[in-house]
Amino acid sequence: MSRQTAFITGASKGIGKALTQALLERGWRVIALARHTEPLDALTQTYGDHCRPVAVDVRDAAALQDAVRTHIAAPAQSVHLLFPSAGLAHVGAFEAMPPEAWRAMIEVNLTGLIQTVQLVLPHMADGGHIVIPGSIAGATGFANWAVYSATKFGVRGFAEALRNEVRPRGIHVTHLTLGATATPLWEAVPGAWDRRNMLTPEEVAAWILHILDHPQSGVEDLRLLPPKGVL
Numbered sequence: 001m002s003r004q005t006a007f008i009t010g011a012s013k014g015i016g017k018a019l020t021q022a023l024l025e026r027g028w029r030v031i032a033l034a035r036h037t038e039p040l041d042a043l044t045q046t047y048g049d050h051c052r053p054v055a056v057d058v059r060d061a062a063a064l065q066d067a068v069r070t071h072i073a074a075p076a077q078s079v080h081l082l083f084p085s086a087g088l089a090h091v092g093a094f095e096a097m098p099p100e101a102w103r104a105m106i107e108v109n110l111t112g113l114i115q116t117v118q119l120v121l122p123h124m125a126d127g128g129h130i131v132i133p134g135s136i137a138g139a140t141g142f143a144n145w146a147v148y149s150a151t152k153f154g155v156r157g158f159a160e161a162l163r164n165e166v167r168p169r170g171i172h173v174t175h176l177t178l179g180a181t182a183t184p185l186w187e188a189v190p191g192a193w194d195r196r197n198m199l200t201p202e203e204v205a206a207w208i209l210h211i212l213d214h215p216q217s218g219v220e221d222l223r224l225l226p227p228k229g230v231l
């Protein structure tokens with residue numbers, strides 16, 4: 001069987017990095033995007049050409065387009081898994097939040113994600129998977145998370161409509177409703193959060209592999225929470 005290809009944004013840290021590593025271990029080729037690609041150096045050393053780090057800011061449409069052209073369209077690759085994981089959280093009272101902080105969340109978590117999907121979609125393999133990392137904050141509104149929540153409610157609606165649009169091509173769209181996961185994202189979140197109560201990015205990656213292994217099941221939404229529930 002020929003090697004499968006994944007296109008992952010936010011591949012340098014957290015959930016995107018854990019999934020990149022898990023797929024490389026399984027023999028996939030991964031096009032791994034982030035603004036800073038140094039954290040992927042060790043994976044490139046281990047997996048060589050199968051791990052292709054690409055330094056791109058998902059807010060830069062031209063750079064994203066160039067990455068898709070160079071790594072997907074020109075070598076006539078099909079994408080079997082798209083995981084647009086680039087994201088960030090600015091948390092705090094909305095009234096006091098600088099506009100550049102909430103705008104960045106919309107530009108990365110929502111516009112950047114939509115832009116990524118639109119550029120990669122023509123190259124998706126029939127039967128391929130688009131897995132969208134949403135959040136429990138896209139189902140419930142928590143105080144101090146207003147704009148993050150807006151992006152995640154948006155992403156959930158996007159995934160739901162897109163699923164019905166691409167179903168005729170046999171493309172699966174899974175939305176993940178994720179609870180707290182112990183990643184670097186929490187370094188910027190005020191408060192004392194016990195990482196031991198969180199999901200691990202490796203567990204989230206393992207569930208994504210499970211979805212890939214069961215293409216006969218339409219996993220439309222997978223809600224994964226830490227055992228203690230919403231933190």
Ligand SMILES: NC(=O)c1ccc[n+]([C@@H]2O[C@H](COP(=O)([O-])OP(=O)(O)OC[C@H]3O[C@@H](n4cnc5c(N)ncnc54)[C@H](OP(=O)(O)O)[C@@H]3O)[C@@H](O)[C@H]2O)c1
Nearest residue numbers: 010012013014015035036057058086087178180181183185
């Ligand atoms: N952790 C959680 O508890 C949790 C829960 C629910 C949902 N999620 C969602 O899951 C996704 C991944 O989160 P995570 O926890 O893995 O975050 P993370 O550990 O902070 O990693 C975020 C990734 O996004 C990249 N990134 C950030 N801004 C970018 C930009 N402008 N352009 C390109 N890449 C950018 C970062 O790399 P660079 O800085 O190098 O660009 C990094 O690789 C996010 O959408 C997040 O909202 C997370």
